[in-house]
Amino acid sequence: MISAVIAGRIGDPHRFTSLAAIRAYTGLVPKISQSGVGKVESSITKAGDPLLREMLCTAADQARKVDPQIAAKYQRLMVGDRHHDSAICHLATQLVTRIATCMRDHQPYALRDVDGTPITEAEGRAIVKARYQIDRNQRVAAAGRRMHQRRKQAASPESQKSQSAPTSGPANNKPTSRQVA
Numbered sequence: 001m002i003s004a005v006i007a008g009r010i011g012d013p014h015r016f017t018s019l020a021a022i023r024a025y026t027g028l029v030p031k032i033s034q035s036g037v038g039k040v041e042s043s044i045t046k047a048g049d050p051l052l053r054e055m056l057c058t059a060a061d062q063a064r065k066v067d068p069q070i071a072a073k074y075q076r077l078m079v080g081d082r083h084h085d086s087a088i089c090h091l092a093t094q095l096v097t098r099i100a101t102c103m104r105d106h107q108p109y110a111l112r113d114v115d116g117t118p119i120t121e122a123e124g125r126a127i128v129k130a131r132y133q134i135d136r137n138q139r140v141a142a143a144g145r146r147m148h149q150r151r152k153q154a155a156s157p158e159s160q161k162s163q164s165a166p167t168s169g170p171a172n173n174k175p176t177s178r179q180v181a
Contacts, residue, residue: 009052013103028093060091066124071132
């Protein structure tokens with residue numbers, strides 16, 4: 001059912017100009033806020049079809065248990081202090097790119113080990129279980145590091161200072177010198 005929803009919601013993958021356009025269509029790409037000073041990437045845009053997004057996330061969560069390439073990325077993200085939902089969102093964007101490529105090339109999705117060797121589903125499950133499991137202690141430690149980082153950021157003076165607020169010091173009201181001709 002999941003694959004039918006994904007294929008049906010994407011439709012003809014050739015109607016998109018690029019794979020990036022397909023990812024943007026799903027709404028799984030980061031929001032970008034730009035100003036003249038900087039660029040900030042935040043949560044996902046959530047533009048596009050919410051059912052497609054939900055099915056891609058569900059598929060990504062299942063794929064990480066069978067596909068060693070996706071499981072390896074999941075492990076890197078989780079060890080790198082990502083939350084499970086954030087990691088799944090990243091995997092979903094990778095997965096939709098692979099699915100769209102398979103659809104465009106009229107090729108079936110093929111499981112492969114991280115070195116590119118084709119494998120069966122049973123081999124994939126065994127590889128993931130042997131190499132890419134994240135134990136409970138790793139999850140708890142990562143959650144603790146994320147919480148510590150959030151508390152540290154909230155307590156910093158920089159996070160509490162408004163960039164647009166007036167300064168607390170006196171204004172610089174020196175008259176400009178004018179030359180009289």
